[in-house]
Amino acid sequence: MGVPGVDVPEVKDVVDVIVNDRSKPLVSFVEGTTDQEIVLTVARGRDDVRVSLPVGERFQILWRGRDELRSLPVELVAIDRGEPPRWRVCPVGPATTGQRRQAVRARMGRTVQVSVEDVRLAGTTLDVSEGGMRVVFGHDVVAPPKPGVIADVQLQLSRGQVACAAEVLQHFHREGAPPAVSFRFIDLPSRAEDLIRGEVFEEMRVQQQRARGLI
Structure with a gap:
């Protein structure tokens, strides 16, 4: 079917599924490829529903x-009804340069180090997408980096x-708590984007399962 990664996605790739009558992004994972077909997990939305x-x-x-x-x-072309269910799809045209509709963001707390000049600040994310993140620093951080500052x-x-550069966008006041600081990632490597996107959707899946009492 062509060159893996260029003409078709590679096994274990995270893929966006773009359906014409759906405005919100769906996500799937590539489980296998043959000469004629690509095998995908059934796509899920942000609500984790297939x-x-x-x-x-x-x-x-x-x-x-x-x-x-x-x-x-x-x-x-076919639906495998196992667990998990899978889609079998066939290309109906050539691969072209693509563009994502929007970044998907999830609430999740992850450790982050922010370095500005010679000062290193430790914080925890409130939410993350491949476009950026919001971070809360500890009470020992008296002056978070100002909007417009470029940090590592x-x-x-x-x-x-x-690891990348990021621009500070703005501060968000939180009643009785340290302010949140939003960052925009700069020149994020492509594989890092996919790493973040995969973790975002996995976190969304876990949160939905927790809300349903499944975990």
Whole structure:
């Protein structure tokens, strides 16, 4: 079917599923490929609910290629009803350069180190997306970095560490608590984007299961 990563996603890639009549992003994972088919987990929305699509439905899958985002039009040709259920899709056109509709954000507390000049500040995230994060610093941090400052950040995720530059955007007042500081990631490496995106959706899944009393 072409070059893995360029013409088709690679096994274990996180892919966005873009359906024409749905405005919000869906996410899936590549479980396998053959000469004719791509096997995906059934896509989920931000509410962690698996979506239902009929055989014959056409949509786009979007993934991070070696040098850029890639998009591939596919058709759903079969549904495996096992656990977890899977979609089997076939390409119906060539892969092209893709563009994500929006960054997906989840509330999650992760350790982060923020360095400004020679000062290193330790904090905890309130929420994270591949576009940025909101951070709360400890009470020992008297003066958080000001908006417009460029800092070096090291964000510790369960699957690895993300290190990049980030711009301070603004401070958010919180009653009786230290202010939250929002950051915009700068020149985030593509694999780091996918690392964050995968963790965001996993965190959303866990939160939904916890809300339902399943864990």
